Amino acid sequence: MGEATIRDVARRAEVSVASVSRALNGLNNVRGETRERILAAAAELGYVPHAGARSLSLARAHAIGVVLPDLHGEFFSECVRGMDREASRRGYLLLLSNMHDDSEQAAVALRAMRGRVDGLLVMAPHIPPESLERALPAALPAVLINAPGDFASRPSLRLDNRAGARAMVEHLLAGGYRHLVHIAGPEGNVDAQERARGFRDALAELAPDMPVRIIAGDFNEEAGEAAARQILASDQPCDAIFAANDMMAIGCLHALRQAGKRVPEDFAVAGFDDVPLARYLALTTIQVRIAEIGARAVSRLVDMLEGKGPGAPVELHQPELIARATTAARPGVANG
Amino acid sequence: MGEATIRDVARRAEVSVASVSRALNGLNNVRGETRERILAAAAELGYVPHAGARSLSLARAHAIGVVLPDLHGEFFSECVRGMDREASRRGYLLLLSNMHDDSEQAAVALRAMRGRVDGLLVMAPHIPPESLERALPAALPAVLINAPGDFASRPSLRLDNRAGARAMVEHLLAGGYRHLVHIAGPEGNVDAQERARGFRDALAELAPDMPVRIIAGDFNEEAGEAAARQILASDQPCDAIFAANDMMAIGCLHALRQAGKRVPEDFAVAGFDDVPLARYLALTTIQVRIAEIGARAVSRLVDMLEGKGPGAPVELHQPELIARATTAARPGVANG
DNA sequence: TTGTAGGCGTTATCAA
DNA sequence: TTGATAACGCCTACAA
Numbered sequence: 197m198g199e200a201t202i203r204d205v206a207r208r209a210e211v212s213v214a215s216v217s218r219a220l221n222g223l224n225n226v227r228g229e230t231r232e233r234i235l236a237a238a239a240e241l242g243y244v245p246h247a248g249a250r251s252l253s254l255a256r257a258h259a260i261g262v263v264l265p266d267l268h269g270e271f272f273s274e275c276v277r278g279m280d281r282e283a284s285r286r287g288y289l290l291l292l293s294n295m296h297d298d299s300e301q302a303a304v305a306l307r308a309m310r311g312r313v314d315g316l317l318v319m320a321p322h323i324p325p326e327s328l329e330r331a332l333p334a335a336l337p338a339v340l341i342n343a344p345g346d347f348a349s350r351p352s353l354r355l356d357n358r359a360g361a362r363a364m365v366e367h368l369l370a371g372g373y374r375h376l377v378h379i380a381g382p383e384g385n386v387d388a389q390e391r392a393r394g395f396r397d398a399l400a401e402l403a404p405d406m407p408v409r410i411i412a413g414d415f416n417e418e419a420g421e422a423a424a425r426q427i428l429a430s431d432q433p434c435d436a437i438f439a440a441n442d443m444m445a446i447g448c449l450h451a452l453r454q455a456g457k458r459v460p461e462d463f464a465v466a467g468f469d470d471v472p473l474a475r476y477l478a479l480t481t482i483q484v485r486i487a488e489i490g491a492r493a494v495s496r497l498v499d500m501l502e503g504k505g506p507g508a509p510v511e512l513h514q515p516e517l518i519a520r521a522t523t524a525a526r527p528g529v530a531n532g
Numbered sequence: 533m534g535e536a537t538i539r540d541v542a543r544r545a546e547v548s549v550a551s552v553s554r555a556l557n558g559l560n561n562v563r564g565e566t567r568e569r570i571l572a573a574a575a576e577l578g579y580v581p582h583a584g585a586r587s588l589s590l591a592r593a594h595a596i597g598v599v600l601p602d603l604h605g606e607f608f609s610e611c612v613r614g615m616d617r618e619a620s621r622r623g624y625l626l627l628l629s630n631m632h633d634d635s636e637q638a639a640v641a642l643r644a645m646r647g648r649v650d651g652l653l654v655m656a657p658h659i660p661p662e663s664l665e666r667a668l669p670a671a672l673p674a675v676l677i678n679a680p681g682d683f684a685s686r687p688s689l690r691l692d693n694r695a696g697a698r699a700m701v702e703h704l705l706a707g708g709y710r711h712l713v714h715i716a717g718p719e720g721n722v723d724a725q726e727r728a729r730g731f732r733d734a735l736a737e738l739a740p741d742m743p744v745r746i747i748a749g750d751f752n753e754e755a756g757e758a759a760a761r762q763i764l765a766s767d768q769p770c771d772a773i774f775a776a777n778d779m780m781a782i783g784c785l786h787a788l789r790q791a792g793k794r795v796p797e798d799f800a801v802a803g804f805d806d807v808p809l810a811r812y813l814a815l816t817t818i819q820v821r822i823a824e825i826g827a828r829a830v831s832r833l834v835d836m837l838e839g840k841g842p843g844a845p846v847e848l849h850q851p852e853l854i855a856r857a858t859t860a861a862r863p864g865v866a867n868g
Numbered sequence: 869t870t871g872t873a874g875g876c877g878t879t880a881t882c883a884a
Numbered sequence: 885t886t887g888a889t890a891a892c893g894c895c896t897a898c899a900a
Binding site for chain 2: 198199242244245246247248249250251252257259267269270271272273274276277280281284289290291292293294307308309310311312333334335472473476477
């Protein structure tokens with residue numbers, strides 16, 4: 197005794213299934229009285245259309261597949277939240293699938309989407325472009341988020357990491373700091389790469405005399421602590437530390453404070469992301485409005501699905517610098 | 533030129549669609565040589581089965597519908613993370629739909645799931661049981677998370693909020709605090725209600741002479757600040773504040789510090805949830821392992837789907853007290 | 869305005 | 885071991 201089908205409704209209303217379909221979908225070629233009867237029958241039976249069958253017939257699932265990597269806390273939820281908001285606004289459901297670091301698994305995850313979604317949102321900062329290209333079902337529209345490299349074939353949204361890093365370098369220089377060190381993120385990660393590159397380029401342009409010093413990290417708090425210890429142990433001068441993300445910056449803060457150093461007097465410290473903690477620790481950082489990017493990705497994809505053209509191949513989102521206490525200007529420097 | 537279908541593969545391998553289906557699903561009644569040919573054809577065409585059609589035919593979608601309210605940051609992602617982990621472990625996809633505070637919308641969200649999922653995970657701490665019952669498709673197995681009231685009809689998982697609140701009361705009393713005040717969460721919210729009730733009951737039992745004082749709040753930081761100000765302005769004695777969640781506790785901390793009060797010397801402060809911030813602020817709290825609950829909910833649901841019986845009607849998850857500096861024992865009190 | 873029938877892509881039953 | 889063919893639940897020409 198499964199759920200009522202359209203046939204049950206038809207039988208009860210004493211009409212054909214075609215009429216039921218028409219009535220329920222609001223077509224106008226149904227006589228008023230007939231429609232009433234059908235609606236009543238449907239209500240009595242508690243009929244709910246079977247979305248699966250519907251999408252098979254319409255070749256339209258009204259669902260969007262979302263494939264995300266393992267994102268750290270707030271990032272994940274913010275991204276999904278933004279997507280969900282826009283998706284439900286536009287009448288789509290989200291089919292979620294986490295993709296772990298493995299290209300193989302990613303391919304499987306993407307394949308599992310075929311026949312249940314109308315398009316794909318893929319964030320894969322660690323999958324090489326060719327692998328991704330190969331794993332993406334050719335017939336499925338897709339929007340890439342923070343994809344590595346230039347994807348000619350698929351529109352993509354990207355955070356302007358380089359601009360963010362550059363803004364931070366400008367901010368630190370303006371604050372009177374002269375010896376900047378960058379703590380980089382994981383090697384394979386595009387965001388990390390671009391932030392490091394932005395740091396390097398900005399420094400080369402704005403302070404060509406200054407040596408570019410980059411310490412390897414992995415986006416985790418511990419890496420930040422380790423980097424701070426390394427800086428303290430080194431005899432190279434350093435007065436400002438710019439971590440590729442907030443968690444490393446926070447680890448850095450801990451290690452520095454533990455070593456009896458003052459921030460920003462002894463070292464300025466800055467991060468990237470603006471996680472909620474950053475505000476509490478008064479950490480200067482680059483705000484990434486990931487929810488906005490998620491929402492925008494959905495919007496772009498739905499536009500494609502509805503035939504509104506693909507738009508710009510690459511959409512860069514500008515992050516914003518949030519200046520807080522950990523990078524207050526040095527005494528005697530006007531611009532903070 | 534859409535994607536290749538099973539028919540294309542059959543044509544190319546010069547067999548019937550039945551054989552293709554058998555070969556691709558690993559049935560053993562296919563001759564080795566035939567299977568080879570089919571697999572080759574499928575690979576050449578880049579054939580990927582159409583999950584929608586498959587689930588229509590099998591009456592099995594291998595997907596789970598997840599309907600969550602608007603959860604604050606970490607909570608949402610932790611919950612989904614736990615669900616996703618377990619779901620992918622057991623071969624299911626997650627179909628996500630946010631439910632806003634409105635019963636009406638909730639019903640719509642639930643209906644949209646019919647025919648695309650095999651079962652439902654519903655967290656609705658603010659929807660009255662009858663509305664929820666009515667909105668839930670009768671034929672769809674469902675597991676409720678933190679549902680209000682006792683749901684005879686559906687198995688549910690619930691956080692033992694009362695036990696958590698009780699543990700906190702015990703902890704504060706053991707720490708030598710004598711005048712406890714509780715800042716409650718939103719009125720309609722079950723978690724909030726249960727925490728308040730746990731506070732009230734524990735106090736009645738463990739310190740019957742102590743007046744039960746509860747201030748209304750709404751789970752937001754501002755409510756915590758307001759409550760703190762109210763406590764400071766009042767002439768009723770108070771030496772310990774137990775907020776129904778961490779955000780209010782944090783608001784409380786701010787307001788107290790702003791007023792020049794010391795924590796825990798002047799006031800002990802405790803929260804509920806153990807958000808990441810709590811650790812940084814050394815806030816004593818009750819740790820809620822929401823990811824675990826999410827994973828467990830998936831596990832329960834999949835068990836049901838696979839006919840392993842519904843298990844316990846209500847499964848209570850015990851939270852754990854995390855004692856930190858904001859509730860350090862009063863001087864001269866041994867037990868911290 | 870209404871009904872009949874074919875098709876969407878699979879799986880499963882039944883013969884061969 | 886294989887192949888026709890009827891479901892699964894819905895939508896939509898086409899006919900009436």
